[in-house]
Amino acid sequence: MVVRIALGVEYCGSAFHGWQSQAGGGTVQDALEAALREIAGQPVGVMCAGRTDAGVHASHQVVHFETALDRPLSAWVRGVNSNLPAGIAVRWAQPVDDEFHARFSARGRRYRYLLLNRPQRPGLWAGRVGWCHVPLALGVMQDACTRLVGEHDFSAFRAAGCQAKSPVKTMTRAEVRQSGSMFVFDFEASAFLHHMVRNLVGSLVYIGKGAQSPDWIGALLQMQDRKLAAPTFSPDGLYFRGPIYEAHWGLPDPDDDFLDGLLT
CATH class of the missing domain: 3.30.70.660 (Pseudouridine synthase I, catalytic domain, C-terminal subdomain)
Known part of the structure; x- marks a missing residue:
């Protein structure tokens, strides 16, 4: 059975050529999809809530992908993180309804x-x-x-x-x-x-x-x-700082108050 998984991702954009995948690589999407492939054992394509330019950061990017593999949610967090370069980290993974779309479901x-x-x-x-x-x-x-x-x-x-x-x-x-x-x-x-x-x-x-x-x-x-x-x-x-979704999707709210804490 194919399931749709949403991920919460944070990254420092300084070392990347933006979010969007490109032929030369070096983007956040390229790195995330490569790490997901290591866990899935096959190519995994992701859709994001909002593309960011080179040098731009994200404290709560949301992406989704589909898979027929039976993996614990921890594999999509700790397992993927073990294959990601410094500057990118998956914070959470959660199954979502088939109608959910990281970009188009955001209000x-x-x-x-x-x-x-x-x-x-x-x-x-x-x-x-x-x-x-x-x-x-x-x-x-x-x-x-x-x-x-x-x-x-x-x-x-x-x-x-x-x-x-x-x-x-x-x-x-x-x-x-x-x-x-x-x-x-x-x-x-x-x-x-x-x-x-x-x-x-x-x-x-x-x-x-x-x-x-x-x-x-x-x-x-x-x-x-x-x-x-x-x-x-x-x-x-x-x-x-992330997309805004209706509550019925049941996704975690952005938790980037550390930015406020650093400035007080």
Whole structure:
């Protein structure tokens, strides 16, 4: 009997060429499928909740695959982890209904961006945070974030190569807070466009350093022109915090509060 298995996966994207499998290898998907093949003894293809670019991290990526093999769930966690490279780990495995799809069953997605704001570049946090050496003002960035909540055309924050059918998305959360020299940006939406979060952070940084006012965000949404917004910010500080599913699927909620603990 064929069963569908969902996995919760975390990874540091610094050493990988993004999520999506490619001919030259070196992606998170390539590494995960190779590790699954070692346990299954045959090729295993996975579908993910949200593809991430090179250098982008994930604290709660969700994938699913199908198998006719009878393996304990521990084999899909500890067994797979023993075959994964450093920087990727399976956190949980769970059988799911045949109708579940890691991507299409999600009703929303969460991202976090960590931005170090100090004169010196990151050392300890290198590759895991963005960096801005110019002092940033929290209040104006928080003001600007309120303009992003709701249904908008996010064309001004869309990468040129974005393949989404529509630029209209519903943002349910857009917040920024400060913990010492670290700014923490949190975004939650029905879906995201390619580079959307990094483009939003770039424009919020422009506002934080006084180059633009908070009203600029609203103007960019209205003008719907990518060329008028700020440049795309570094991938280093971007974390995919996971998809949002209806409770009836019975999947674990994201458990990445360690990010908060590190910043307090």
